[in-house]
Amino acid sequence: MTAVRKATYADVEKLGAVLARAFEDDPVIEWLVPPGAPRRMDRLGRMFALTLRVRYLGHDEAWTTSDLAGAALWTPPGAWKLTLGQILRTSPAMASILRSRLPLGLQGLSLVDRHHPHEPHYYLGVLGTDPSRQRGGVGTALIEPVLTRCDEHGIGAYLESSKPENVPYYGRFGFEVREEVTLPKGPPTWLMWRNPR
Numbered sequence: 001m002t003a004v005r006k007a008t009y010a011d012v013e014k015l016g017a018v019l020a021r022a023f024e025d026d027p028v029i030e031w032l033v034p035p036g037a038p039r040r041m042d043r044l045g046r047m048f049a050l051t052l053r054v055r056y057l058g059h060d061e062a063w064t065t066s067d068l069a070g071a072a073l074w075t076p077p078g079a080w081k082l083t084l085g086q087i088l089r090t091s092p093a094m095a096s097i098l099r100s101r102l103p104l105g106l107q108g109l110s111l112v113d114r115h116h117p118h119e120p121h122y123y124l125g126v127l128g129t130d131p132s133r134q135r136g137g138v139g140t141a142l143i144e145p146v147l148t149r150c151d152e153h154g155i156g157a158y159l160e161s162s163k164p165e166n167v168p169y170y171g172r173f174g175f176e177v178r179e180e181v182t183l184p185k186g187p188p189t190w191l192m193w194r195n196p197r
Contacts, residue, residue: 002141007062007071009053015064015071016049017041022070022128023048027187028162032098032105043097048126050093054086056125063142070129072142077155080116080123108183112160115181115191121156122146139169147173150196157194162187170194 023029056062061074129138175192182188
């Protein structure tokens with residue numbers, strides 16, 4: 001079994017690069033930073049590192065493995081929405097990463113946010129495993145600590161899946177599609193909810 005631990009600020013840069021590789025062919029990431037874009041992988045690594053640093057680490061629900069093979073980035077109940085301060089702190093960097101796609105990205109974020117559930121829940125914002133380690137149980141190990149807590153405390157869990165082939169993967173853990181939302185001029189996203197077991 002893969003051992004997991006909480007991610008720290010010292011892990012940010014390496015996990016940013018791991019998540020960039022994990023999401024390189026993700027439809028939403030391709031919509032935000034298209035294949036062939038200049039310095040694409042560097043930009044994706046910076047985007048995930050920024051997201052990890054500003055949005056997730058402060059909630060102490062970012063999980064990784066001892067060898068940084070992947071990450072599961074959660075927010076606890078009531079903390080899923082970006083604060084105005086987070087938006088203001090990240091806007092210059094996100095503008096340099098997304099460039100001309102920033103307005104479309106903000107429209108997509110706003111659309112998905114409008115469909116976000118209001119019930120108390122843990123939100124799995126990002127789950128990614130380095131491609132060299134996929135299909136080896138890393139993802140399962142990364143999400144189990146929070147799903148176990150959800151079950152122990154009777155709290156739901158929620159995520160947005162951006163790949164159709166990941167819908168049945170999440171279904172194995174009890175997530176069910178609540179709704180499908182198509183991003184502006186972009187791909188569909190499946191909004192998935194898990195009741196506690």
